Amino acid sequence: MTGKVIDGRIVSSSVKSRVKSAVEKLKEDEIIRPCLATVLIGNDPASSTYVNSKQRAASDLGISTRDHKLESTISQKDLIDLVMLLNSDPDVHGILIQLPLPDHINEFTVINTINPLKDVDGLTPTNAGMLLSGKAVLKPCTPLGIMELLDYYSIKVESIDAVIVNRSNLVGKPLAILLLERNATVMMCHSKSTNLVDKLKSAELVVTAVGNRERFTLKNNMVKDGAIVIDVGTSRHSGRVAGDVEDFQSMKEKVSWITPVPGGVGPMTIAMLLNNTVFAASLSKAPIK
Ligand SMILES: NC(=O)c1ccc[n+]([C@@H]2O[C@H](COP(=O)([O-])OP(=O)(O)OC[C@H]3O[C@@H](n4cnc5c(N)ncnc54)[C@H](OP(=O)(O)O)[C@@H]3O)[C@@H](O)[C@H]2O)c1
Secondary structure, three states: OOOEEOOHHHHHHHHHHHHHHHHHHHHHHHOOOOEEEEEEEOOOHHHHHHHHHHHHHHHHOOOEEEEEEEOOOOOHHHHHHHHHHHHHOOOOOEEEEOOOOOOOOOHHHHHOOOOHHHOOOOOOHHHHHHHHOOOOOOOOHHHHHHHHHHHHOOOOOOOOEEEEEOOOOOOHHHHHHHHHHOOOEEEEEOOOOOOHHHHHHOOOEEEEOOOOOOOOOEOHHHOOOOOEEEEOOOEEEOOEEEOOEOOHHHHHHHOOEEOOOOOOHHHHHHHHHHHHHHHHHHHHHOOOO
């Protein structure tokens, strides 16, 4: 079997053109210019690159941006004050705080300060609870992007057995809920899971998001023939960006569908962030009842 490639660049372009039309319509009909505020603390080069690409992608679609770059020594109180200022600014529709935060800042407390209606990362406890209740308005971007990829290629997940190797709030937990909503049977695995290979071999859909190739790589003898493999992991390997799949070509020979790294899930995360920002802007004029 030779698997088909799930191309995140094609799908993200399609999402972005949909978002661009929505931005133009909002400007015409409601005179709203969607605005994304990003908050970057410290000078970690990877975080800085992520924020810059999010800002650039937003501008390309006509979304305006606010760029807050803060010293790594900022106090938690000052950071919370900034978030509250952005919460109360009617011209700001989406707030993105680039993670991770410095050790002296409590991530939960800061995220919990974001107005859930401006929480374009879908990470506030309110939005996480809404997701669990099946009522989410703003959902986490990476899991949302994975669902968009599956939908674009008409890959059905109803009644299939899915294994996710990740249990973070950013990826594994929200993705498990989204897959459950589509009637998949979901198992979430992690560093303390036993017999991981047996679990992987039983799955028709494998989503891997470890991002540390020394600890874990997904080899083609760990998945069943014809499985769908979604690789979220991102790490550096031999000077290049790599996923969790050990060898893309040999995995492709075994599976029915596979995402590459780079060019798979990564572009979708940004596209869904912009989608959420425009959605948040439209909510600002039509509050949820
Ligand atoms: N492409 C994108 O847009 C995008 C978006 C988000 C994240 N990512 C990437 O996805 C990866 C995960 O991100 P994250 O924020 O979720 O990181 P994280 O919180 O560190 O999650 C890593 C997960 O991998 C599990 N794990 C570690 N070693 C393992 C092993 N040997 N066997 C099985 N499971 C193991 C961990 O288990 P424990 O919970 O037991 O520690 C944890 O659940 C990173 O590479 C990140 O860069 C990519």
